[in-house]
Amino acid sequence: LPPSVGSLYMNIFSHCRPMATQKLLVPPPAALLQPLLVPDRLMLGPGPSNVPPRILAAGGRQLIGHIHEEMFQIMDEIKVGIQYAFQTQNALTLAISGTGHCAMEAALLNTVEPGDAVLVAVNGIWGERAVDVSQRLGADIHQLVKPAGEYFTLKEIEEGLAQHMPSLLFITHGESSTGVVQPLDGLGDLCHRFNCLLLVDAVASLGGTPILMDQQGIDILYTGSQKVLNAPPGTAPISFSERMFPHISRGGLVKFGGVGGERIYSPISLLFSPRATIALPTGLENSWKLHKENSIYLCEGLQRLGFTLFVKEPEARLPTVNAAWVPSGYDWKEITTFILNTHGIEISGGLGPSAGKVLRIGLMGYNSTKFNIDRVLHALQDALQHCHKSKM
């Protein structure tokens, strides 16, 4: 056994004595004497998008208490806003405190128990991530795999369901790593005929291309705040159908401030921005129409510059994240760095299966304008002239 510590008792309140007795061994950091450096950028990557002044102002309001009546009202308002944006009447609809990735974890953690058969549709990074998270949860995982840039047909999904008989299907609506949109009509009915729940990731797509949670029979749907909704990252709208209720009650660490739990410890002012944007300022139909039109305008411009679009079928292109092949002989990183440094515009390279192959240009909400598209097309033209082109 260790020695007695009696001799220390005399010193027990040394921390309340005059300051001379506390020696600070770590000095104040000089770096923090410099002002915060936040350059202005046009954010045309796959998210986050820019935040319009009205929403920045909402998020910059003074705090109130997390259990003040006004805070519960704001949470109620966000809930009805999500119900509209998701087109659902689900009672269990809320913004969780975390990024879209956190919503993916919350969705899987509350649905998957060790040994559950889970079918994951993998045609890009988000399916891969869902496999990873489900694996950590001990699921019996089956993958339905398609090449990057393609989507799944109902027939392919039906075969996967029939073969593996999963209790859950995970599928991505807007696969932002490749710029493909997954058709969802009929998918809920199909899954339910196989007694399988349907979990859809709509982080990159919601508000930019149609999704109708109840009509399409989706059981769990989530998105992020920092894409089409143009709020800062850190909140994630999520909704669960009644079919999910038996599963949620089995869930893990969700009691405090989480899904299905008490309303405590909300991030307060971080919810002011979603409150200002969740119902989409233009309304859903106008927002879908705007994103589609602007995506076509961008894709036409890219093709005029000689780019080849990554997703072949025009109707399968995600309007919010537009992917084009890196032109032959160019280095993607040199192009994105040139555009960032010379034009103050963020565009992105590939991710996961598209890494090194594509450039991705995001047009989300407030950022989806013809003016911004002209700017980024001009910047790309400039990049193709100035960046190094290797010998072919």
Place this chain on the structure above:
Amino acid sequence: LPPSVGSLYMNIFSHCRPMATQKLLVPPPAALLQPLLVPDRLMLGPGPSNVPPRILAAGGRQLIGHIHEEMFQIMDEIKVGIQYAFQTQNALTLAISGTGHCAMEAALLNTVEPGDAVLVAVNGIWGERAVDVSQRLGADIHQLVKPAGEYFTLKEIEEGLAQHMPSLLFITHGESSTGVVQPLDGLGDLCHRFNCLLLVDAVASLGGTPILMDQQGIDILYTGSQKVLNAPPGTAPISFSERMFPHISRGGLVKFGGVGGERIYSPISLLFSPRATIALPTGLENSWKLHKENSIYLCEGLQRLGFTLFVKEPEARLPTVNAAWVPSGYDWKEITTFILNTHGIEISGGLGPSAGKVLRIGLMGYNSTKFNIDRVLHALQDALQHCHKSKM
């Protein structure tokens, strides 16, 4: 087997057709046409505290990308700021994306495996919560219990360690439910002699009363952004000693954006505020001195009004959260509601073991001023005159 779904294939791109084919069944919510309601309040509860204009302005800056160079620099700056505020040189020091409660879960999730013996010091709500979270993680839990308003002596802790031989001790530095501060000098050495890690919750205390992570031998320490640091809630500074490393590698869902993982999916602008406040504008020593002096000033004022302080020993009173018994015959809720509605000041009732018994007045960072204390003392005096007093 379910019927074939072949007939649905024709309709697979209906969601890209003209808008007339999508019928929205959930109308835009009328509530969201009203402006956001956020009243101005002086937040003198146990947190969140008010956010000063300089920090609000930092948090209201436009977004940059989560993997932009400037964002990594901001995260580096926050890290050295936390190292100063915690007085540690631990390399694994970061702000996680979540409230202080999320930090508690992250700390336990990365430390506790099923069957591990965990000793939890319970003298208020935070020990109770740690028991709850550890139970969900499958720990073999032992509780060291003291009455609300008291702290643990080294002798008591030594006996608990000797009896249960835990691999982890959880203890709360500033028990905000009762307003007591836990002495920490000598505790790390004591735990390590028993081959036990020391996990300290400093959510309500950090920056307001001395804590010296390395000198006091603390292995895991965390706080929240919305207390003395005066930032919005949603980020939680946390640090792990090298003794923790073997445990972290066993951890669960921490790969993405979490502890010890890659730097992805940070909440971007939510980190601008901690960057502006983490090194404490006045410096640590001045901040400790200020909180102590102002707490004494408040306590004297409360006693002049006839209040009895909940923590008997003056040196054991937490300067950031000051608890006093609800005066005999009064209803706590009537008092706090009167002060909120009539004076625009939030003070709080009890929580957990102090629920219904006490009033709690928080003086945190920017809010810890004699001017604010005079305001709340005046409001309390007014409440004692106007609130209903039952027959004794």
